[in-house]
Amino acid sequence: MKLSAPIFKLKRQAKLLARESDIPLHAALDQTARNEGFRAWSHLAASASDHRPAHEMLAQLSPGDLVLLGARPGHGKTLMGLELAIEAVRTDRSAFFFTLEDNEGVVFDRLQMLGTDRKVVEAKLTVDTSDDICADYIIDRIGHGSSGALAIIDYLQLLDQRRRNPELDVQMKALRTFASATGSIIVALSQIDRAFETTGRSIPGLEDIRLPNPLDMSLFTKACFMHGGEAHLEKIA
Template sequence: MELYNLDIERGILSAILFDGKIYEDVAAILKPLDFYLPFHQNLFAAMEDLYKKDYPIDEIFLKDHLVKQNKFDEELFLEILGTAPIEAVEAYAREIKDLAVKRELIHLSNEIKKTVLEDDKKAIEEVEEIQGKLFSIATSNLAGDFKESEAIINDTLEYIKTQISKQNKIVTGLDTGFVELNRFTSGFGEGDLIILAARPSMGKTALALNLALNVLKQDKGVAIFSLEMPAEQLMLRMLSAAGKIPLQDLRRGNLDDNEWSKLTAVADELSEKPLFVDDEGNVNIHTIRAKLRKLKMQNPELSLAIIDYLQLISSDQRERHLAIAEISRSLKLLARELQIPIIALSQLNRSLESRPNKRPMLSDLRESGAIEQDADIIMFIYRDDVYKAMEAKQKQKEAMEKGKAVEIDFQEKEVEDAEVIIGKQRNGPTGTVEMLFHKKYTLFTDKVSEVQEIQMNEAQIEMPSI
């Protein structure tokens, strides 16, 4: 089987010479390297140059352009001029594209054989490298040359026009579902690596799942790598937050009729959403890359990936700081490759708890150097009531050990104040976003005024939508 068709190539090029307007339709499908014959590649590249300069795509200009580049072939050019123009040019262009992809696959298969036999690499590294090249072929996202200023300007102007056309002028990226967080970040950008960090029990996983639910509301896909928690436990939290059903009731199966109705409605709705969970505990960055690439190819609507959490990703690096550096850099490159934001949860150093002010800072990140360098946004979660409760329990324990009675002046609340501290943002301001944390639902919400909160409580919404 021949993986090229010179007759179709000549017919397409002849059609463009006959009517220069056809070039735009063909260029939306083909690149110069998709043609098999080198002269055909050069001729189509010359058409691209003339098109960019608003010159006519005709015999005279093309011949002059190719002669100057010393790429003109009189015999092959006359052969194209003597070929009847093809009708239904887009259909034939797709056929040429299909043949070009097959040639790429043959080339890749030869590379695979050479890599396996000659390169001294581990199998998982070779598989990951091959999958990356296959992903590039499948998405036609092959490595290109430097972008020229004109092309960058045109792309940037198109981006600005798109943002102007949006009704919500605040959100230019992926809508987080939180008004104040959107105001600070303008939404999470395509290709952003977002680090969400906190000490244990502050609500890292809860906030990440709330963000996932908010994205799912927009019918956009979410992938979650749960390295610590089984998928079923993760889903219990999501159902609790989405339906405002106490998590403890779900865990015990202790539901009244109203809660069953809410659970059924939310479960039915959530089951239709493009949510993908991988709860394999022992995964490395190569596995994550391979799985996300495959998922993105199969589900183009995938718009967010969440990894819970960064320090649980395994690595061959013995030095932990080198392992984290490799992982964070790889996640950033993967976010750019797939053009989606990736949220990676991270632990914080215990040392912050020895400070009077326990609000996290960038220096509290474990292996902070590499993470801080690669991340586009770093967010910390802080709930003061967590520390107040810990201090109260410690005082009570110490008093009991001494046989003394002690009055605890702290009372746990069902709804606590929470702070999402934006410690770094590459393209925006830093600051603190105030939220509320509903403990029994593991649910974060925007903080509202007392009047608004009363109005919300009085509103009878029996069936919350996810």
């Protein structure tokens, strides 16, 4: 069944409905799903799962990849990151979601929006919201013995926000080396400069990444850019 809008926009509609009608988010999600012709949000999410960009994207990633995932706010990069983690868990791989942006409750609310049962994924999905998150912390948390793990970092521009953390370029070099050595896949979510919206282009590119501090973009092996429900994956190195 074809949806009237991309799933990330339907989730946004449900959140707005929950606020305006003063109802729980799960009730607003179910109402939105019924408007689309589904019994409940879980039914809609399950129906759409095989067609999610994350399902196709993960199939195109390789052990050792360091991936940039960029989008403007509200265009689904955090949900895409979580969907990638869920897809990894479904293939019996360990997955990590490191976030300096949200607390654990927000992360699991988003998992609910994706139609995912917390009990199903939490045995394989590690959600880490520590203020100490940086490259060294991530490497220690995953461990060199965790071959083939998938790690999502939310998000790139916050890694060197604390002065005690190494420069962003140094951190990404360490993560690239770690990914190559362990066969892990590391995906860093990234902000896109707001100036992109004045370019008239349909999807951002590397030149649109917001970089307060210098970063060698060739450290990334692949990049995925999202906008308006579209996702484009490209090779870098």
